[in-house]
Amino acid sequence: MKLAFSIAKRFLMSAKRHTIVIVFCIAIGVSIQVFIGLLLTGLGNSLIDSTIGSSSQITITYEDNLANYNSTVLAVSEASDNISVVTETLTISGALTNDTLTENIVFRGFNFDTANQIYKFDYLIVEGQLPTSNNQVALGIELKEMLDINVGDTIVYNSTVFGEEVLEITGFFDFNVLAINQSWVITPLTTVQDIIGEGDQIGKIEMQLDEVDDDLETKAAIVAALDDDTLDIVTWSEQNGDLLSSISSQQSSSILIQVCVIISVILSIVSVLSITVLQKSRQLSILKAMGIQDKDASFIFLFEGFLLGIFGAMLGVVFGVGLTYAFTTFAVGSDGSPIIPLTLDYGFIALSAGIALTASTLAALSPAIKSSKLSVIEVIRNG
Amino acid sequence: MADILTLKNITKTYGENTKNPTQVLFGIDLNFEESSFNSIIGQSGSGKSTLLNIIGSLDRPSGGEIFLSGKDLSVFTNKELADIRNQYLGFIFQFHYLLPEFSALENVLMPYKISKKELTKEIEDRAYELLELVDLKGFENKLATNLSGGQQQRVAIARSLINNPKIVLADEPTGNLDSDTTEKVYNLLREINKKFKTTFIIITHDRHIAEKTDRVIEITDGRISLDIKK
Amino acid sequence: MKNNKYNEFLDLLEKEDKGKSLLFILDLLNSGVDVVTVYEDYLIPSLFDFKCLAVEQEICIWKEHTRTSIIRTVLEASYPYIIEQRKKEIHKKVIVLCPQEEYHEIGAIIASNYFYLLGFESLYIGANTPSDDIVSAIKILEPDYVALSVSNYYNLVVTRKLTKKIRENYPNLSIILGGQAFSKAESLEQVTYNFYLKDYKDMVSFANEVRK
Structure with a gap:
């Protein structure tokens, strides 16, 4: 485990530019997820508030x-x-x-x-x-x-x-x-x-x-x-049966939108990580020839996914919150109050980050399993 | 000298469960003596690399048995074979295959780290000694990618020796080196063979290397066509 | 007596004195020593007797080459004595050669001279002879025997292929092998051949056999 972690860390550190790009990819996905989630929640709250808030x-x-x-x-x-x-x-x-x-x-x-x-x-x-x-x-x-x-x-x-x-x-x-x-x-x-x-x-x-x-x-x-x-x-x-049903349909569409965003975030993480694993198949073969266990080899990539997920999620939360802040600060009505008032729902932000982290780690799982079955000879013979 | 490695009736067929299976090895019987210095020659596609990979437990034979120091490898699990590779075998490949993300010293230490033993002063000293042996003193902390081809190959040689392997398997170790470097690498392998009593099995198509080994095994179309000793 | 004489010869060779070495051997031949004795007691042992001054190297290649060059001259100069001492003709043709990549030809030259001495019609066609050329030489010269001299054991690789090829093309042609490379029985076993002649004694028995 320790070896796998240190190898994963080194793999990421030695391809800094590539790592940064992946972290940004994950971060952008997470930030969109955070922002859209907060926006939709804010929109729902604002609709209820504007309709029955002052009555x-x-x-x-x-x-x-x-x-x-x-x-x-x-x-x-x-x-x-x-x-x-x-x-x-x-x-x-x-x-x-x-x-x-x-x-x-x-x-x-x-x-x-x-x-x-x-x-x-x-x-x-x-x-x-x-x-x-x-x-x-x-x-x-x-x-x-x-x-x-x-x-x-x-x-x-x-x-x-x-x-x-x-x-x-x-x-x-x-x-x-x-x-x-x-x-x-x-x-x-x-x-x-x-x-x-x-x-x-x-x-x-x-x-x-x-x-x-x-x-x-x-x-x-x-x-x-x-x-x-x-x-x-x-x-x-x-008194407002129609309003109620419109709010609940708005909420379910907001969930649907969020699920779509999450899926696209997960898919982009999976594809980016699969490429990373593919690029390291040569190194993996060397390690296997030297006798690394299949389990440890798989852990290298799980750790890579995990580390990328952690940094991507952290950066994504910063972006998402920043975006939300910018939106509430600059997108304001004539009275100076935000068009859609947004509140930072920490539970929701943590959930988004957690989903991204889990997704990155799981995304690394299938390439990791695939890589553990990789034939050493093919890579060695093909240079 | 006792035999360190015995192959009995080794066969290998690729794509056994497909329409067009290709048999590349036909009943190979071989013994290798402890601390001997052997070469395997043969045209490309003759099956020599397949044979070396099977010896190195990187590939499993379709039939036959391999005994390493008397132990039958055909009953070993993948996990046990990984341990065998780590503890008993050293590999040197044509394309040297260092881990580009690590320094020369880290590459040399990698097989030891894989064995999950605690890193000690002794083993670090040994890594430094091996790098000195391959004439790379002062290059310890250079990244593998910043070394020349010949230097990388010598790091790979030092790496193959860190766990004191019984056998070093080399597949075209001088394949992409110029003739001066080839000579140096060969002399180095010889020196190690004498100093550590390590058994060497070297695939080569370089006759200058092969004619200096103590035994030449020629593989033709998956069979041993010649097996001569000095 | 012989030992003293041999050491005298070796001294001349150690000094790389080509002229005196040649005169030494010619003196022996002129004084009535037969060619076989000169070859067996002087020339052949001297090829293995090296004192290398350059201690750091196991073999001094240049020294070996100089020695070879002197011996080759001596061998050429001895040819009139071979003709003079030749046995009754056998009317069988032998071609002598070294296979591809084999550059050690002194053995082959000695063997060729011996064959001639023993009454064979003998032709030395060279060192490092490409396999295809050997086959075409056989076609043109139509020998009864082809004799291969191999020193470096690695050249058994090409020798095995060559003898196989000769056997395939000329199944009735006898193949004779000689040289250091065959000193191990298991090596010899893996090559196609009819006769293995280790030394002059073997060649004499072989010639007697052929004469019958």
Whole structure:
């Protein structure tokens, strides 16, 4: 073993340029594997995030509104560890009127302390600021033109049910969704509660989860915690069946792509190593004539594959991570954030390196076995 | 002198299981005395190299028996034959076949390293001595590829001797050397034969080498056509 | 007496004195010593009696060559005495030669002279004679015997092939072998031949046999 290792090392060291080329071949394969893997994972995460990241993932709706809600909200937030944020909302409909113009709107009261964590209003405000006190509101950006209004103006809310109310405009937000930008008016919870005039009550409890995939389990936990199976409670996956199936098909195609990349990496390693073994058949014959055991002869090539694999994988990881870093640094959107946010999944990187290492060693196996059966005489007679 | 090597009715057929088997050796019977200096001659294709390869256990005969110091090699496994090659035999080939990745000294030590014994001061000294014997003092750490053809062949000779083999088998050892170097190599082999009592079996087509050996065996079409002693 | 005389001759040879060596032998022949005695007691032993001054070398090749050259001259000069002392004619033709690559021809010349002396019609056709030329010589000269002189044992390789070829082409031609190369019985066994004549004594018996 020691002899085989030292011979393998010498073979590699004495053909430095060739060795470097092989290491680079393996490294490029590994780096592509790492980069594409991270890219596809990032893409999948980003799709889920952009679709449901800024919305309620489990929503409890009270048809007749819920009074004395504090204990219920607390109970919900303690129902499962998976729940990251819980916020209570109250929503009414109506219209905004500005002298001549009238637009139908959805008037939503939020507890901004917690709601911000779900909807990220702070980032969405494009003009002015979030409302902070009663009868202050922020509007969807489309409403600005539709109603021809500006920050600081007042506008009248009216509803056939709740009458009229004068509101002060503190800002405009952009949700990047036309329907919301054209209809949402947000305000502190108390504004809506006061308009209704029936004391502290809420219409919905909304929440976000740490693990979005575990939504159904969390829902069950909430039902159990509240001990009420008549609740109207809906999760994101129940609401977005199409999205779910598209994400899972995207994930399986990502696996397919990775398998293809791995196969091509393995094949290139195998072919490169077979040539190496072929080139050393003369040396092998000499060693055999001098009495080296077949087993030791095979080990020389296994070690060669192993060493090439180690250095190729290490370099490949460096390349792959570098490529990923470059991608997240230079391929950015207008807001300075990456087009596809990538996270370094160390487990995945280690797996890629491990696959390359195993592949290189196994790739050396078949030529090594072949070489151990090599006829010494043929090589010797043919010079 | 006792016989160190005995061949009994050795036959060799290539492609035994094919449509056109080719028999290259027909019932070779030979004895070699200990510390004798022998040559095998014959035209190319006569089977002389096949015979040497069979003697060197690089190839197995199709029939017959080989006894090395009384041991029947035909019952040995490949692993045991590898050990025999390592411990009892030394090889010198026409194309010297050094490992180009290693220095002269490392090449000389390689058969010893293959035997998996611990490298000792004694064996290193012996390697240096052998290189001195073949007139290569000062070239120990040169890479094999940086030596001339004659120097490489002399390294190969030193290498063949490191494990104190009983028999050295040489296939055209001077085949690609000029006549001056040929003479030097021959004298060296002779000197080793006298000094270490090593048995030599040398394939050659160089009559100047062959006529100086103590015994000439001529192989014609796979048979011994002449076997003469000085 | 003879020993003293021989040493005298050897001294002259050691000095590489060609002229005195030749005169020494001619004196012997003129004083009535017969050719066979001169050959057997003086010339042949002197070919093996070397004192090499160059100690570092086992054989001095140049010395051997000089000695050979002197002996060859002596042999040529002795030919009138061969003619004079020739036995009754046998009417059988012998050609004497050395095979290809065999350059040691003194033995062959002596053998050829002996054959003539013994009554054969003898012709020495040379050293290092290519095999094809030997066959064509046989065709033209139509000898009764072909005599091969081989000194270097390695030349048995070519001798074996040559005698085989002669036998194939001329099955009735007798092959005579002689020379140091055949000193081992097992070597001789491997070559095709009819007669092996080791020395003059053998040649005399052979001649007597042929005469019958």
